[in-house]
Amino acid sequence: MPRRALDNPIVLSVLGLLLEQPTHPHQMLAELRRRSDAHAAAITRGTLYNTVAALTAAGWLAPLERQRSGNRPERTVYALTDAGRDELVRRLDSQIRSPQREFSQFLGAVAYLGALGREGAVEALGERGRRLRQRTAEDERRLEDALAAGVPRMHVIEAEYALSLARAEIAWVDSVVEELRSGALTWPTGAAREREEDA
Numbered sequence: 001m002p003r004r005a006l007d008n009p010i011v012l013s014v015l016g017l018l019l020e021q022p023t024h025p026h027q028m029l030a031e032l033r034r035r036s037d038a039h040a041a042a043i044t045r046g047t048l049y050n051t052v053a054a055l056t057a058a059g060w061l062a063p064l065e066r067q068r069s070g071n072r073p074e075r076t077v078y079a080l081t082d083a084g085r086d087e088l089v090r091r092l093d094s095q096i097r098s099p100q101r102e103f104s105q106f107l108g109a110v111a112y113l114g115a116l117g118r119e120g121a122v123e124a125l126g127e128r129g130r131r132l133r134q135r136t137a138e139d140e141r142r143l144e145d146a147l148a149a150g151v152p153r154m155h156v157i158e159a160e161y162a163l164s165l166a167r168a169e170i171a172w173v174d175s176v177v178e179e180l181r182s183g184a185l186t187w188p189t190g191a192a193r194e195r196e197e198d199a
Contacts (some may be wrong), residue, residue: 003052006058008051009045010048011051012095013063013093014028014048015060015080015084015085015088015091019088022064022077024075024076025049025052025076026050026180029045030033031046031082052078054085055111059081060081061078062079063078064076064077103153106128113125121180122180129174129177133170136166136167137165139162140164142159143156
């Protein structure tokens, strides 16, 4: 298994999930997708199985038992080894201590905001703000429900962080829309022609 498989961003999630309890890859996939929209979009069955194989080869996971349910194929349940727990702690410590510049699709797109023209930019950012508000309200409700159900705050601290980022993005989007509408954010002369001028 190539070493780069151990650099896959889902390694930390798999190690963390197995810290909670031993499980088989099919259940890991379902749980990771349930917990995160990003995982739901990015993790494929093949990627997860390759990652589990790489973690096992590295000695960070070990097969615990094989389970069969009805007519389904046998599934291997994996557990975190001591070496896997040490690696999880090492990675967590490093990632929490060291801020990285994480590239997002939005960051890449907003760099070319001017190509939309002033009105197009206001429209697109306004819609993003509305969608972010809807998603954030739903995420806030889910977090409140989890806390009300007795889930310890430490178990959902990542949801708190994600909400904080979403609120900051909404505030930034709103401020740029307002500056574009008021003219405080001037449109550069000689930039790509405004969409409305092309109409």
